[in-house]
Amino acid sequence: MKRKIPMLALLSAASLALSACAVPADTGTSDEKALSELQRIYKNAALVVTGQCVQQHIDTEGSTCYDLAVEEVIAGSTAADSLIHCTAGQMEEGGRYLLYLAEGEEMFYTEDTNRYELLSEDPLAVSDDGTVTYAGTELSLGELKQDIKRMDAVITAPASFYYYRSVGELADAADEIFIGRVVSLSAEKDHAFRAQTDGTVVENTLPASLVKVEAYGSLKGALNYGDTVSLVYAPKLCTGVVDAATLQPVSYGEGAVPSLQEDGIYIFFLIHSPDAKQDYRFAVNPFEGYAALNRADRVSVPYVNRALSGFTVLDSLVEEIRSALEN
DSSP: OOOOOHHHHHHHTTTTTGGGSSOOOOOHHHHHHHHHHHHHHHHOSEEEEEEEEEEEEETTSSSSEEEEEEEEESOOOOTTTTTEOOOOOOOOTTOOOEEEEEOOOOSSSSSTEEEEEESSSSOOEEEESSEEEEETTTEHHHHHHHHHHHHHTTTEEOOOEESSSSHHHHHHHEEEEEEEEEEEEOOOEEEEEEEETTTTEEEEEEEEEEEEEEEEEEEEESSSTTOEEEEEHHHHHHHEEEEETTTTTTOGEEEEEEGOTTTTTEEEEEEOOTTTTOOOEESSSSSEEEEOOOOOEEEEEEEOSTTTTTTHHHHHHHHHHHHHHEE
């Protein structure tokens, strides 16, 4: 069971601004109110795209719906030439629109169509001159894209990190378990972070490195051989780790966080970013998110990694992980 609390406590203790910090001061103008509302909508979106409405039709439930051919992916991930199936709002065939979308329920209208839920009351029409109309206010699409780019530069971190005492607990908590190589490790620098839970958002700046990891073999998740992921390496996030069993703070400090080496081979236990628009991964917790492997398929388990304690041979660890995942 995944609980919430510690990450927000960490960021709050580090002198964070609350959620309103990313929104311009409301001086009462319609432009600022519209932009503020779209910023709020953006934070809840999984995908933001522009495209052309290619058809209107009736779905299997008898509702009028629309298919949008994606022209540009502004935030999130989908193929630039994909179709998006949308049931809310109205669109005119041939019209261009800006859509803020949440993931919708799986549907079977067509294999080539993805279903999403519209977060704004109506699709935002885009005029030929690049103007977007929202709530009766005209905004520049270019300026909206720049504002989204600025917000997307803030890394959304998990609201909580938990420390585990067994392979089974660690494997269950991970979204992805795989063997991979560290392709590159950026120099540590300050990055803006955001965490959110129960409607509360806190932000702060923490030192971190972005790590590119190439997958070799996957035990859990959808990674294939040769796929690469971006891992956020931020040792200071360890401050908010609590024991999953007792909910007491883990006493290990930042200096105990295992390091990563370029070209090093590791077995990784990672979780996805809580923001579906961002393709970052995080260690399940900073202490137990990975363990180094050597060329003899031996596992080097850090002393702070209670879940993998006692494992020295990769084959034995893999067998234990597979057994835990089957149960």
